[in-house]
Amino acid sequence: MTSNLIERLQNDPDFHVLSRERHKSRVFMAGAMILVLAFYLICWAYFPALINARIPAQSSVSLGVWFTVAVVLISIGLSGYYTLVVGRRHDQLNQKLLGEERP
Amino acid sequence: MNAVNRRRLISRSLALWGLIPAAVAPGLAVAAGSVSGSVETQPLNLSAIVIFLMFVVVTLGITYWAASRTRSRSDFYSAGGGIPAWQNGVAISGDFLSAATLLGITSSIYSMGVDGLTIIAGTLGAWPIVLFLIAERLRNLGRFTFIDVVSFRLSAKSIRPVAAVASLFVLVFYLIAQLVGAGKLIQLLFGLDYILAIVSVSLLMVFYVAFGGMLAATWVQFIKAVLLVVGGTLMALLLLNHFDFNMSRIFTRATEIHPMKDGLMEAGAWLKSPGSVLSVGLTLLFGFIGLPHILMRLFTVKDAASSRKSAFYAISIIGYFQLLIILIGFGAVALIMGNDTYHDAQGSMIGGGNMVVLHVTHYLGGDLLLGFIAAVTFATILAVVSGLTISAAATIAHDLYAESIAKGKVSEQSEMLVSKMAVIxxxxxxxxxxxxxxxxxxxxxxxxxxxxxxxxxxxxxxxxMYWKGLTTRGALAGILVGLISSVVFILLGPQVMVDIMGMEAPLFPYAYPTVISVPLAFASLWYFSVTDVSVRGVKEKEAFNEQMVLSETGIGVSEAVSH
Structure with missing residues (x-):
């Protein structure tokens, strides 16, 4: 690997496309997960009545349990989407870029 | 000693199990109470010993095989980057699913109800952040430890020793906490003497890591994770079967029988103030991102895509297991709360609060299932301490010896020799x-x-990884402020000032100082970087562009060895 190659990559429009794509997806995905976690923790910290609520009212299971299950499922879902859809697209862009640039 | 006194003694001593959950899910340390007392050796649990010996024989065989394939530094630290993503994902889940998850979180649900679920959400919620922000860039920029990445464009001579010391603090403290808990646990489950238990675990740990390196450690972790998930699934199925596969009956029965009644499903039993909720949340999120032995696992695959997939497999397995834990925790309340077989005359749980899983296992599957889960718990501890040890060896031999003291002028053989000495x-x-x-x-x-x-x-x-403006001066300030503030606030907090020193009130109100120490560390990183106008600082900022290309494309990542 030479500094020449790095410089070429830096100036390659495809690199900027890849970089922008990665940046966008990281901000979106990490932002979504942080929002989910923040919502969960803020409910627990400041709105215990919501955590303690039952739906339906006669249920023995409170929303706190369902919120926790939701965090687990959302974590798996977002991770799966990032790994199998977003990441695959990034890999293709990366392979295209490196295929063009390698001597 | 009569049976009641003996049970009380065990019960007191097993508050110590709180340290096991604390190692991964620190919130439980508060719930677990103090760590004190001694444990009487229990009758030999033959089924547990036989199952565990089978595990040891298989893993020793794997270590023998792995030793023949561990020839280079890269083999030793990262299995040559040749572990398949799926296998690494299972191994990562094994690193994460320690005895803490199985014993500790279940016990916290049993005693505190839904507040214990915050630990599940906090720890699992940190994983996707690692996947989105860290997994790929870490693999593209580093070779063996996360310090490789931190020092990529900064002054390695300055950064590595300081970061290595902080990293070793984490690893050694974890190791001590795990081993003290392990000694007690093994004494109770297997009937082995405490010192014999400590020596046995330590010797096996040294053997696995010194001879088989990361390859052996990964396989040990892999097998243990599979056993743990199989055991958890079996328990959940037996539990559901007991309630005719009607989950609402489990929760209804739990609220009927628990002394808290409907309060079992309500927040506030453990996390009594908004500050404590946020403090625990921050600790879980950032603490997990900064665990060296977990980060090191992301180097054992061939490229960034495999690192990403590993993290996803791990998240799926951990998430599945956490859902089982919710079921088992409330199921345990429904089945053994108030059951005289598992409680003494005073109503205390025999063996202490963290015995919940083992008692419910015995209730559902008798001595054989109890033996299996006990053996898996032992295997779990062994696997986790092996992971901690190889991470510490890499930090000592690679970051401190080879890159800091010898300044990179060292042969692979001598670095490996130092790493094996570090393991010992x-x-x-x-x-x-x-x-x-x-x-x-x-x-x-x-x-x-x-x-x-x-x-x-x-x-x-x-x-x-993400801020162009970071300089060596800022990084050093951030690490030192984070290290010192976390130590000071823990020492001023309730677990030292009240629990150990016996003072009435602590100087710092929270058990977890991250609500202060993490923002302080970020502020120091920022302030000391933006005010750094040195020539070196300017060059380091300029070098971010090159780092960016490497971290986004992965060019320069060394070829992996296939295992």
């Missing part, structure tokens, strides 16, 4: 401190490990 040294530390801390309250030590990981490691790693 960790074994000695484990035995010595395991014995010294047998009767001590070590909950604060495991909290300290998580707090340092959150405050000293995570902020600098994130900023080094």
């Amino acid at each position: 040294g960790m074994g000695v530390i484990a035995i010595v401190f395991g014995i010294i801390f047998e009767h001590q309250n070590v909950v604060f030590i495991s909290n300290l490990a998580m707090a340092i990981a959150a405050s000293a490691n995570a902020p600098v790693l994130l900023m080094a």
Whole structure:
């Protein structure tokens, strides 16, 4: 690997496309997960009545349990989407870029 | 000693199990209470011993095989980067699913109800952040440790020793906490003497890592994770079968029988103030991002895509297991709460609060299932301490010796020799401190490990990867402020000032200092970087562009060895 190659990559429009794509997806995905976690923790910290609520009212299971299950499922879902859809697209862009640039 | 006294003694001593959950899920350390007392050796549990010996025989065979394939430094630290993504994902889940998850979180649900679920959400919620922000860039920029990444464009001579010390604090504290808990656990489950238990675990740990390196450690972790998930699934199925596969009956029965009644499903039993909720949340999120032994696993695959897939497999397995834990926790309340077989005359649980899973296992599957789960628990501890040891060996031999002291001018053979000596040294530390801390309250030590990981490691790693403005001066300030503030606030907090020193009130109100120490670390990283106008600082900022290309494309990542 030479500094020449790095410089070429830096100036390659495809690199900027890849970089922008990665940046966008990281901000979106990490932002979504942080929002989910923040919502969960803020409910627990400041709105215990919501955590303690039952739906339906006669249920023995409170929303706190369902919120926790939701965090687990959302974590798996977002991770799966990032790994199998977003990441695959990034890999293709990366392979295209490196295929063009390698001597 | 009569049976009641004996049970009381065991019950007191098993508050110590709180340190096991604390090692991964620090919130439980508070719930677990103090760590004190001694444990009487129990009758030999033959089924557990036979199952565990089978595990040891298989893993020793794997170590023999792995030793023949561990020839280079890269083989030793990262299995040559040749572990398949799926296998690494299972191994990562094994690193994460320690005895803590199985025993500790279940016990916290049993005693505190839904508040214990915050630990599940906090720990699992941190994983996707690692996947989105860290997994790929870490693999593209580093070789063996996360310090490779932190020092990529900064002055390695300055950064590595300081970051290595912070990293070693985390690893050694974890190791001590795990081993002290392991000694007690093994004494109770297997009937082995405490010192014999500590020595056995330490020797096996040294053997696995010194001979088989990361390849053996990965396989040990892999097998243990599979056994743990199979055991958890079996327990959940037996539990559901007991309630005719009607989940609502489990929760209804739990609220009927628990002394808290409907309060079992309501917040506030443990996390009594908004500050404590946020403090625990921050500790779990940033602490997890800064755990060196977990981050090191992301180097064992061939490229960034495999690193990403590993993390996803791990998240799926961990998430599945956490859902089982919710079911088992409330199921345990429904089945054994108030059951005289598992409680003494005073109503205390025999063996202490963290015995919930083992008692419900016995209730559902008798001695054989109990033996299986006990053996899996032992295997779990062994696998986790092996992971900690190889990470510590890499930090000592690679970051401190090869890159800091020898300044990179060292042969692979001598670096490997140092890393094996470091493994033996960790074994000695484990035995010595395991014995010294047998009767001590070590909950604060495991909290300290998580707090340092959150405050000293995570902020600098994130900023080094994503902020162009970071300089060596800022990074050093961030690591030191994170390290010192987390230690000071833990010492001023309730677990040391109240629980150990017996004072009425602590100077710092929260058990977890991250609500202060993490923002302090980030502020220091920022301030000391933006005010750094040195020539070196300017060059380091300019070098970010090159780092960016490498981290986004992965060019220059060395070829992996296929295993």
